Amino acid sequence: SQTIHQWPATLVQPVGSPLSLECTVEGTSNPNLYWYRQAAGRGLQLLFYSVGIGQISSEVPQNLSASRPQDRQFILSSKKLLLSDSGFYLCAWNHRVGTEAFFGQGTRLTVV
Amino acid sequence: EDQVTQSPEALRLQEGESSSLNCSYTVSGLRGLFWYRQDPGKGPEFLFTLYSAGEEKEKERLKATLTKKESFLHITAPKPEDSATYLCAAQGPSGYALNFGKGTSLLVTP
Numbered sequence: 001s002q003t004i005h006q007w008p009a010t011l012v013q014p015v016g017s018p019l020s021l022e023c024t025v026e027g028t029s030n031p032n033l034y035w036y037r038q039a040a041g042r043g044l045q046l047l048f049y050s051v052g053i054g055q056i057s058s059e060v061p062q063n064l065s066a067s068r069p070q071d072r073q074f075i076l077s078s079k080k081l082l083l084s085d086s087g088f089y090l091c092a093w094n095h096r097v098g099t100e101a102f103f104g105q106g107t108r109l110t111v112v
Numbered sequence: 113e114d115q116v117t118q119s120p121e122a123l124r125l126q127e128g129e130s131s132s133l134n135c136s137y138t139v140s141g142l143r144g145l146f147w148y149r150q151d152p153g154k155g156p157e158f159l160f161t162l163y164s165a166g167e168e169k170e171k172e173r174l175k176a177t178l179t180k181k182e183s184f185l186h187i188t189a190p191k192p193e194d195s196a197t198y199l200c201a202a203q204g205p206s207g208y209a210l211n212f213g214k215g216t217s218l219l220v221t222p
Contacts, residue, residue, distance in 0.1 A: 006155075043116070043212035044156075044199070051208075059209055090155050097208055098143040103155035104220065 002027035004021045006104030011109055019064075019078040021107050023091030026072065031093040033074040034101060035066055038088040050074060080111045114139045116202050120212035125190055133185040133216045135200030145183050146210065147176050148199040156199055159185075189221045195216050 008022045013019060025031050035047045046059045048066035056066050060098050063082050067075045074091055093100040117136045125131055136215065137145065144163055148156035160169040162178035167170040169176045185198055197217045201210040 034208070041214070043214045044201075044210070046209040049208045055207070092155075094210075098203060100144075100146055100158045100161050101210060102158060103148075106153075106155045108153070 002093075002102065004091060004102060004104045006107060007103065008017040008107060010109070013081050013094070013109065015083055016080045019076070019081050019109070020028070020110045021076040021091075021109075023074045023076075023104055024072055025093045026069050026100055028063055028072070028093070030071060030077055031095065032097065032101075034094075035074065035076050036090045036092060036103075038090060038106075040087075044090065064101070081111045085109065092094060114127040114202065114211045116200055116211050116213040117196075118198075118200050118216050121214070122217045123219070125187075125218070126145075127191055127220055127222050128189045130186070130190070132187070133200075133218070134182040135185070135205075135213055136181060137183070137200075137202040138181075139202045139204040139211065141205040143203040143205055145178055146203070147183070147185055148201065150197045150215070152201055154196055159198075161214060182195050187218070190218075194218065195220045197211055201208045211217050 003026045033050045036044045038044045050068040064078050088106050090106045091104040094101040115138045119134045147159040150156045160176040165180045167178050173188050177184045197215040199215045201212045
């Protein structure tokens with residue numbers, strides 16, 4: 001069966017510091033991968049998606065970037081965090097567009 | 113612009129008291145309508161996918177239905193363990209994004 005791992009679970013970072021969140025999927029190959037952010041009082045918002053190694057599409061312009069160095073690895077990064085980057089970050093995967101996406105357990109990021 | 117609106121924002125039920133959650137969507141060319149359950153501090157857990165008007169899916173005490181403008185999540189004889197936030201998401205033909213509603217926070221009391 002497929003599993004998705006996301007870490008760390010919680011993170012407190014100072015403004016201006018770098019960020020790296022990692023997500024890996026096991027038990028499948030060539031998945032579509034996604035990074036979502038869930039802010040308080042708002043719905044989940046898609047930040048990035050990837051349909052293959054090295055292929056990244058951004059849905060929302062922002063202070064973040066994403067990379068996919070391996071088929072089942074997706075990384076969310078920032079060079080300098082802003083207070084507004086605080087939120088709950090979720091990684092997800094699916095087999096193809098139009099099918100259900102499966103989410104990781106999320107990372108709670110607090111920028112102080 | 114594609115939009116998904118869920119109502120009510122919060123719902124409190126007594127154990128055994130059945131009810132329905134609503135998800136209204138304005139997505140032309142719907143590719144899929146998805147329901148998720150989210151517990152506090154956790155990632156969303158997939159429940160159902162609906163693809164066409166008239167389709168219904170069931171799982172234990174939950175039943176999801178779809179029309180051309182909205183979806184309902186019916187909860188029959190809920191138990192306290194059904195307490196969670198229920199999220200609805202719609203996907204249109206133009207991209208990879210799931211358009212999520214803000215969710216309905218359900219509390220079931222004994």
